Amino acid sequence: MSLDIKRPSINKTKKKMGFVVKMQLNNRVGGTNKRNNLFVFFVFFRNYYRWILWFFISLYFFTSYFFSGDNPTTTTTRLLSYHSLPSRALIESSAIKTTSTGIFNGMKIYVYDLPARFNVDWVTKSDRCSTHLFASEVAIHRALLSDSSVLTSNPEKADFFFVPVYVSCNFSTTNGFPSLSHARSLLGSAVDFLSDRYPFWNRTQGSDHVFVASHDFGACFHAMEDMAIEQGIPEFMKNSIILQTFGVNYKHPCQEAEHVVIPPYIPPESIQKAVERAPVNGRRDIWAFFRGKMEVNPKNISGRFYSKGVRTAILKKYGGRRRFYLNRHRFAGYRSEIVRSVFCLCPLGWAPWSPRLVESAVLGCVPVVIADGIQLPFAESVRWSEISLTVAEKDVKNLRKILEHVAVTNLSLIQRNLREPEFKRALLYNVPMKEGDATWHILEALRRKLDRSYKRSRVLSQ
Numbered sequence: 001m002s003l004d005i006k007r008p009s010i011n012k013t014k015k016k017m018g019f020v021v022k023m024q025l026n027n028r029v030g031g032t033n034k035r036n037n038l039f040v041f042f043v044f045f046r047n048y049y050r051w052i053l054w055f056f057i058s059l060y061f062f063t064s065y066f067f068s069g070d071n072p073t074t075t076t077t078r079l080l081s082y083h084s085l086p087s088r089a090l091i092e093s094s095a096i097k098t099t100s101t102g103i104f105n106g107m108k109i110y111v112y113d114l115p116a117r118f119n120v121d122w123v124t125k126s127d128r129c130s131t132h133l134f135a136s137e138v139a140i141h142r143a144l145l146s147d148s149s150v151l152t153s154n155p156e157k158a159d160f161f162f163v164p165v166y167v168s169c170n171f172s173t174t175n176g177f178p179s180l181s182h183a184r185s186l187l188g189s190a191v192d193f194l195s196d197r198y199p200f201w202n203r204t205q206g207s208d209h210v211f212v213a214s215h216d217f218g219a220c221f222h223a224m225e226d227m228a229i230e231q232g233i234p235e236f237m238k239n240s241i242i243l244q245t246f247g248v249n250y251k252h253p254c255q256e257a258e259h260v261v262i263p264p265y266i267p268p269e270s271i272q273k274a275v276e277r278a279p280v281n282g283r284r285d286i287w288a289f290f291r292g293k294m295e296v297n298p299k300n301i302s303g304r305f306y307s308k309g310v311r312t313a314i315l316k317k318y319g320g321r322r323r324f325y326l327n328r329h330r331f332a333g334y335r336s337e338i339v340r341s342v343f344c345l346c347p348l349g350w351a352p353w354s355p356r357l358v359e360s361a362v363l364g365c366v367p368v369v370i371a372d373g374i375q376l377p378f379a380e381s382v383r384w385s386e387i388s389l390t391v392a393e394k395d396v397k398n399l400r401k402i403l404e405h406v407a408v409t410n411l412s413l414i415q416r417n418l419r420e421p422e423f424k425r426a427l428l429y430n431v432p433m434k435e436g437d438a439t440w441h442i443l444e445a446l447r448r449k450l451d452r453s454y455k456r457s458r459v460l461s462q
């Protein structure tokens with residue numbers, strides 16, 4: 001990383017400065033004789049002109065480094081720092097190349113080579129498998145395979161074991177959503193497969209193994225919360241690390257395993273296309289935007305209502321009102337509407353999270369999160385409070401007032417924060433992985449869990 005490039009030159013600078021200053025002091029003490037002053041200065045200059053030259057050159061770099069306003073010690077942990085764009089470009093171009101020297105503490109990941117029926121067969125069957133909102137399971141697998149700096153082909157050297165099973169690709173012919181009924185058995189047979197053939201699962205009961213569960217309720221594998229809770233996380237996954245889109249900031253049976261909350265999958269190309277089609281003047285002529293399922297008369301599904309009735313409340317209060325662009329119908333070009341919008345409503349569905357969070361944020365529309373208790377992705381590194389608004393479910397009736405207040409107070413600040421490229425990068429998955437993107441943040445989160453590494457615990461105890 002550029003830190004490594006910069007640091008030595010800084011240290012050198014400091015040392016040289018100290019040296020030169022000492023020289024000058026010694027000299028002054030030794031040369032109090034007035035007559036010899038000029039001569040001493042001349043000798044001093046002749047002997048040390050190189051150091052003097054060094055001093056000024058170093059001083060130049062030293063000060064320009066400070067005035068660039070970037071603090072290299074925080075660049076990896078601070079996601080939104082506002083004055084650091086030029087040096088970040090440097091990080092991006094140099095980091096991936098130098099990662100082998102110890103990025104993520106030298107963490108290594110082994111990706112199991114499972115039979116195609118567990119993963120790639122599903123993509124072959126339907127290309128949608130790798131592009132829909134649950135496709136992070138595919139994207140993370142591909143991104144890991146593309147990154148030679150953390151990938152290891154030797155499982156003995158691995159800190160973590162990635163289990164690539166695509167469970168969201170059994171699309172139902174009737175409603176187009178993936179059926180999850182086979183998820184448990186497919187994962188179970190993958191674990192049987194690898195625990196039979198390799199020693200690594202058994203030695204830790206899977207605690208250094210990593211799964212993706214990109215569904216409504218994570219590893220509970222059911223789209224309805226009460227059913228998800230009733231079935232719970234499969235016993236065999238409870239020891240493992242689960243990368244999941246589902247997250248709440250209270251105790252919930254569907255996150256009672258070590259986990260990382262990750263963003264849902266949005267194809268980076270689709271974002272690029274929407275940006276290209278955006279109005280050239282960058283004008284946002286839609287004030288408050290929502291497109292998606294809103295029931296006029298919410299159905300009572302065994303005591304539960306879609307979106308806890310929040311979307312219905314929004315429709316009833318603001319449908320047809322000036323400045324609110326609400327639409328219940330599907331439209332493939334909805335991302336071009338997001339690019340034109342100021343506020344994008346992100347109310348809960350069955351689960352609290354939705355792809356809108358990512359789509360709005362990366363397209364510069366302020367996400368208005370209406371989902372009590374939601375845990376947003378990468379909350380440890382992405383400062384969501386600076387780039388989104390949160391409205392309590394019970395306050396949707398005051399939505400207009402709340403948004404109007406923001407519009408006259410801090411809207412431009414939030415919009416400026418949203419333009420920070422770091423932030424966009426953190427929410428999208430790329431193949432190959434890029435520094436600072438979603439997979440990179442997952443690796444960073446895994447790095448913080450290195451105490452689970454069997455390999456390291458053995459090294460420490462020796």
Ligand SMILES: *[C@@H]1O[C@H](CO)[C@@H](O)[C@H](O)[C@H]1NC(C)=O
Nearest residue numbers: 170171172179180181182186
């Ligand atoms: C896909 O889903 C259907 C409907 O739930 C199920 O009957 C079928 O067994 C699943 N296919 C596989 C290969 O698991």
Ligand SMILES: *[C@@H]1O[C@H](CO)[C@@H](O)[C@H](O)[C@H]1NC(C)=O
Nearest residue numbers: 195196197198199200201202
């Ligand atoms: C791991 O444990 C399972 C269940 O106890 C057993 O069937 C399997 O053979 C073991 N795997 C290895 C590689 O020893």
Ligand SMILES: *[C@@H]1O[C@H](CO)[C@@H](O)[C@H](O)[C@H]1NC(C)=O
Nearest residue numbers: 298299300301302303304305
């Ligand atoms: C919804 O249905 C359940 C039974 O499934 C019933 O107990 C409950 O009272 C109903 N709620 C409303 C608001 O109608």
Ligand SMILES: *[C@@H]1O[C@H](CO)[C@@H](O)[C@H](O)[C@H]1NC(C)=O
Nearest residue numbers: 385386387406409410413414
């Ligand atoms: C903007 O103002 C709203 C409402 O007063 C507040 O909740 C939010 O935290 C503020 N956001 C920022 C980034 O200042």
